[in-house]
Amino acid sequence: MKKIIYLLLLSLVFACGGPEPRKPIETKSGSFIKESVERNKRLLEEEEVLIQQYIAIDSIHDYQNSAAGSWYSYEIKNDEASYTPKEDDLVTLTYNLRSLNNDTIYSMEEVGVLNYKVDKQELFPGLRSGVKLLKEKETAIFIFPSSMAFGYHGDNNKIGPNTPIMATIEIFKITKKEDLI
Incomplete structure (x- = not known):
């Protein structure tokens, strides 16, 4: 009887191996990211064609x-x-947003006059980069692909997903960081 108990105990010891890791059912190949990159490249190319067509038509x-x-x-x-x-300068500005069909999305009156601390406040990427190109008392028209505007999400209001936009930005005053203290 002792041999049977030893044999059972011995078989239990050897039968209980360590936990085996579970293997994934599916392996990720990264194809979603690759497809997303390709889709974004195609979208940007299509938007650039639209923008170049607009620029060709705008002879002014x-x-x-x-x-x-x-x-x-x-x-x-x-x-x-x-x-x-x-960075950290205070810029007083206003802007408007239009579609590539020149339909007003947001007028300067709707936007109002803004005091924007450069690179410290949330504005859409195109506006942040456009402000840095202008000097005091300058006004410029910018055309932004959707990736520099409101991207694949839109603004949840008047601007839809993947919409290239135009903005007229007017800089009234630039206060240097050193003068703010």
Whole structure:
């Protein structure tokens, strides 16, 4: 009888191995990310075609490409000023937003006059980069692809998903960071 008990105990010891890790049922290949990247590239190419068509039709303005990926044209240029806003400067400005069909989305009256602390307050990416290109008393028209505007989500109000927009930005005053103290 002792041999049977020892045999049972011995078999229990060897039968109880360590826990085996569970293997995933599916393996992720990263294809979703690759597909998303490809979809975004196609979307940007399509938007750039629309923007280039708009620029070709607009014979009044001479658009320049910015390093950030937007296009802009000065309506009022201030050659006497040389300072452009830097981080932590306070900029007094207003802007409007329009579709590429020139339909007003938000007027300057709706937006009002803003005091924007550069790179410290939330504005959509295109507006943040556009402000840094302008000097005091300058006004420019910017064309932003949707990736620099409100992206795939829109603004939950008047701007839909993946919508390129135009903005007219007017800078009234720039207060340097050093002068704020």
